[in-house]
Amino acid sequence: MSFFIFLYFSFLLFLFHPASSRQPTCHESERSALLRFKESFSIKKSISVDPSAYCKTELWNLEEDSDCCSWDGVECNEDTGYVIKLDLGSSCLYGFIDSTNTLFNLVHLQWLSLADNHFNSSKIPSEIKNLSNLSHLNLSYSVFSGQIPSEILELSKLESLDLSGYNRLELQQPGLESLVRKLTNLRVLDLGRVNISSSLSHVLTDLSSLNFLSLANCELKGTIPSSLGNLTNLVYLDLSSNYFGGTPALFSGTIWPSLDNLSNLAHLDMRGCNLSGRDPASSLSNLTQLTYLDLSQNNFSSPSSLLSWISKNTKLTHLSLSYISNLSGQDPASSLSNLNQLYYLDLYNNNIGGGEGSESSFAFGWKVVAIGYACGLIIGVVVGHIFCTKKYECVEEALRMHPAGHLLPRKARETCEICGYTIPAKAKVLINVYAIGRDPKSWKDPENFRPERFEGSSIDFRGNNFELLLFGSGRRMCPGISFAISNIELE
Incomplete structure (x- = not known):
């Protein structure tokens, strides 16, 4: 009898066995x-x-x-x-x-x-x-x-x-x-x-579900259609490096009001589009979610309130305004110093600046970030003529807080003791450059961006000081340091 009961339950187990196990x-x-x-x-x-x-x-x-x-x-x-x-x-x-x-x-x-x-x-x-x-x-x-x-x-x-x-x-x-x-x-x-x-004309009307659109460098011509404003779900828009040339009313009632409908935009890239017209800022007030903005290489006739509008976009992490006609003479200090999330800033070739003291206000108020790239270094700031006297201190402070490589691999040449721990000879270790750069024993107020700490200091980023080992030190130093130093664009 027990044998038949066993068969019965075996059959039930097979019958109700999860389908996933019989994939x-x-x-x-x-x-x-x-x-x-x-x-x-x-x-x-x-x-x-x-x-x-x-x-x-x-x-x-x-x-x-x-x-x-x-x-x-x-x-x-x-x-x-x-x-x-x-x-x-x-x-x-x-x-x-x-x-x-x-x-x-x-x-x-x-x-x-x-x-x-x-x-x-x-x-x-x-x-x-x-x-x-x-x-x-x-x-x-x-x-x-x-x-x-x-x-x-x-x-x-x-x-x-x-x-x-x-x-x-x-x-x-x-x-x-x-x-x-x-x-x-x-x-x-x-x-x-x-x-x-070709031109965009009204081809975008049927793509109302789009949330990502990139037509960068597609040899588009003509004007940007107002139908772009119908793509209200857009989060990412890149129309860079196209020739929307001439002098149509791109910024006086056509394109910018349509962009203003795109309140979900986080990424907007319009660089190198040969755009012209009046200040676009007045029609972009709804773009409050921007984290990436590039308007470089355009010809605005009077972008007087552009920096003021940008200052309200506190979520920005990337901002590029290089080669913008008629942006010269404006003071970026009060407009950009509150962009605490910013890690990339490009204001190259604008000759912008302000009165005495404004550059230090801007320099000390903004947490610049250095971005590591392979063995070299790309510094996340190209600021034209903003910094005059503090630029090298700002670079060193940025690299202290955000080194290109957080960990450096090394091998112990001989047995040693560090903080009570014995490190045997030939042991492989990782040097925490990030932690060293924020060690309160070496740096006063290490979590804050204070370039003045490097004024008159003999500490540099060439590996001669153990407080700052951005590219390593000794003969094992990263060979890309020469290239990296030559490519820090802060002029």
Whole structure:
């Protein structure tokens, strides 16, 4: 009797066993398609611009019984086993891709990224239309070229499309207007450096769901349409490096009032657009969420209240106003000193300044941040002629608070004792440069930005003083220091 009870409960256990534990393996046809896709490319680790890139396809298990759903970059539907996501961004793939590639057999794909690979100036194959379930497509910086095929307009489920890159794709036949009219579900559209060579006119009307739009360096012409103001969900807008030239009423009732509707904007880049007209500030009062603003290289006729308006945007972390005509003579001290979140400031070539004492007020009130980049250093401030006497002290203080590298690897040459701890010879240790720069035993009031502490001080950033080891010290010092020092632009 107990045996039958055991069988009964075993049957119930099987019947109600969670479906997830019986997840199907990938289909053999798709496994084969992935393997042939892998074999159609060689691997070149040098082609990626991403320092964290690695060759995902080299990690695929090629044993006959291996499940492709477990391969790096591959994701399958838990119920059907079909491949629905393929993320091979920055995977060091090199070679041509054409219409015969087995990638286009993966018809259940919903998410595809081939970004940051090298497809040798291949054209985007028209067979892309086979992937009609795609909601996400990223082919950015993968060295595609030529006209974007009309078949891409058949991917009506797309919510995110990124075709940006250095190798010039073209969007002319079909053009931007056709793309916008067909792909109405887009939330993210990045066509940076795609050659569009047309005006925006009213093509943006149908993209009300967009929250990310980049048309940077697309050779756009004419004026910016008022329909841009209909994209009220935009968080990110980049129209930089286009030629919206001439002297239309861009800032006197057309473009800026439309931008003022975009109250959710956090990122606005309009640099190098040849924009002209009166002060734009009066029509931008609703843009209170900005963290990134670049209006450099434009020709405003009288931007008298621009700095005053900017001072109210206390969430700004990046501000660039270089090469703005007629900005000279204004005092930035009172306008910018309260931007406590700022880490990048570019006021180059404006000759702005104020009365005596204003520069020190600005210099000491703003928490400048240094940004580390590899072994060199990019200092997050290009300030034209603001600083006259305190600029080097500001650099040193910025580097003390925010060193390029927080930890420096070292190996103990001999056994020593530090703070009661014995460090054996040849032990590998990490020197906490960040903590040293904020040590109250070495620095008075270390958490506050006080450049005056370096006035008349012999402490420098060349590794001669243990209080400040920004680039290391001794013969193991970062070799990029010479390059870094020469590229600190504070003139």
